[in-house]
Amino acid sequence: MLAAGIIPNDNRALFEKFKVPVNAEGFLVEAHAKLRPVDFASEGIFLAGLAHYPKPIEETIAQAKAAASRAMTLLAKDALLVGGVVAEVTSGRCAACLTCVRTCPYGIPRIDEHAHAVIDPAQCHGCGICAAECPGKAIELKHYTDEQLIAKSDARFARSR
Ligand code: SF4
Numbered sequence: 001m002l003a004a005g006i007i008p009n010d011n012r013a014l015f016e017k018f019k020v021p022v023n024a025e026g027f028l029v030e031a032h033a034k035l036r037p038v039d040f041a042s043e044g045i046f047l048a049g050l051a052h053y054p055k056p057i058e059e060t061i062a063q064a065k066a067a068a069s070r071a072m073t074l075l076a077k078d079a080l081l082v083g084g085v086v087a088e089v090t091s092g093r094c095a096a097c098l099t100c101v102r103t104c105p106y107g108i109p110r111i112d113e114h115a116h117a118v119i120d121p122a123q124c125h126g127c128g129i130c131a132a133e134c135p136g137k138a139i140e141l142k143h144y145t146d147e148q149l150i151a152k153s154d155a156r157f158a159r160s161r
């Protein structure tokens with residue numbers, strides 16, 4: 001009964017700006033219901049309250065505390081360690097075609113003032129989509145370069161011969 005009258009505000013412009021997903025009813029969707037219940041897939045953004053789904057105030061408060069705790073795990077550190085598998089742009093090869101900007105599911109690549117794509121390694125999830133899609137082969141995924149993959153495959157087949 002509690003949830004019956006709650007209709008989410010139409011905040012699609014804001015949600016698209018932060019690249020956070022909404023379900024068919026217009027409520028925000030967490031990264032994983034059990035493993036990351038107050039996180040979004042985009043790092044550093046957390047959720048709590050009725051924007052998630054209609055819920056009692058006790059649950060909202062518990063969720064807000066969880067979101068604040070998650071934020072504190074970032075804010076309490078002087079420096080953040082990030083994974084080594086991140087995409088890197090060779091700016092001399094970039095034609096500013098925007099393919100990486102459009103295809104990155106996390107909205108990380110941007111075009112800088114010199115008309116070259118830049119990817120913030122602290123935000124990159126290392127999925128490799130931009131590297132696969134870049135028509136100029138201007139993006140390399142560290143630890144998964146062409147040379148490394150070819151060497152791996154050569155070694156694999158050499159061993160099985
Ligand atoms: S897809 Fe490649 S060429 Fe196009 S903007 Fe991105 S890095 Fe530059």
Ligand code: SF4
Pocket residue numbers: 086087103104105106107108109119123124125126127128129130131
């Ligand atoms: S590797 Fe994935 S997350 Fe990183 S910039 Fe490319 S598409 Fe985005």
